[in-house]
Amino acid sequence: MSEDFNIIKYKTVSSTNDKAKECLQSGKPENFTVIISEEQTKGRGQRGNFWHSEKNKNLTLSTIIFPNFLPVSKQFYLSKVVSLGIIDYLNSKKQGFKIKWPNDIFYNDKKICGILIENSLTGTEIKSSIIGIGLNINQKKFPENLPDAISLKNITDKNYNIENEVNELLTFISKKYNLLKTLNFTEIDFLYHKNLYKINKLSNFKDVNGTFKGKIKGTLSEGNLIVQAKNDLIKYYNFKEIEFL
Numbered sequence: 001m002s003e004d005f006n007i008i009k010y011k012t013v014s015s016t017n018d019k020a021k022e023c024l025q026s027g028k029p030e031n032f033t034v035i036i037s038e039e040q041t042k043g044r045g046q047r048g049n050f051w052h053s054e055k056n057k058n059l060t061l062s063t064i065i066f067p068n069f070l071p072v073s074k075q076f077y078l079s080k081v082v083s084l085g086i087i088d089y090l091n092s093k094k095q096g097f098k099i100k101w102p103n104d105i106f107y108n109d110k111k112i113c114g115i116l117i118e119n120s121l122t123g124t125e126i127k128s129s130i131i132g133i134g135l136n137i138n139q140k141k142f143p144e145n146l147p148d149a150i151s152l153k154n155i156t157d158k159n160y161n162i163e164n165e166v167n168e169l170l171t172f173i174s175k176k177y178n179l180l181k182t183l184n185f186t187e188i189d190f191l192y193h194k195n196l197y198k199i200n201k202l203s204n205f206k207d208v209n210g211t212f213k214g215k216i217k218g219t220l221s222e223g224n225l226i227v228q229a230k231n232d233l234i235k236y237y238n239f240k241e242i243e244f245l
């Protein structure tokens with residue numbers, strides 16, 4: 001399985017996304033080159049947050065791909081297929097994982113995986129994309145400031161061989177990426193919405209106007225979240241414009 005992926009392993013890096021960036025700057029790496037490290041000293045999360053991961057316990061990796069076939073306006077579909085690949089991988093261990101918009105992976109109300117995608121654009125084309133994935137595998141305890149974190153070990157009570165898991169995970173992701181290559185956006189949307197956390201469930205949210213009750217109805221192709229408020233008003237949210245309570 002591993003021969004499809006060019007895996008470069010490190011013991012310690014500041015961030016695998018940063019290493020992937022260096023790799024892109026120093027030449028043209030193969031499609032699906034994967035940078036993986038046992039430890040990150042400056043693991044980066046969304047919104048400038050630090051990504052915590054205990055050394056040698058979890059998956060912290062970045063994959064370099066070249067989705068030149070994808071219009072920039074559809075770049076959120078990268079996030080959709082990567083999330084779906086991760087869901088397929090996790091559901092092969094145990095059912096019940098969901099995608100929390102835009103691209104966190106949850107088990108019940110706890111986060112098992114975060115994704116940080118960094119695209120390099122040239123006009124209307126996506127030149128290259130770094131897909132950073134932090135997936136909690138064998139870590140048993142998380143710091144107090146991360147009460148919502150969970151690992152596969154916590155959920156299944158099993159220990160995993162990280163090397164095997166990398167290959168399995170990448171295989172699931174590349175399958176879903178192939179779906180994107182066929183530009184089958186309808187199928188991807190169907191699967192993404194089917195696996196979306198809290199879809200069609202009356203839930204509490206917060207936006208600039210305060211807290212409100214509403215139901216997630218889906219996403220636009222640009223990635224915006226569609227929420228129907230209790231008064232039936234449909235609202236569209238960009239990243240960071242809405243909070244789940």
Ligand code: BTN
Nearest residue numbers: 015043044045046114115132134
């Ligand atoms: C999030 O905030 O949910 C996104 C977290 C992404 C973390 C991964 S770990 C591997 C890769 N390298 C990084 O520095 N960040 C991503």
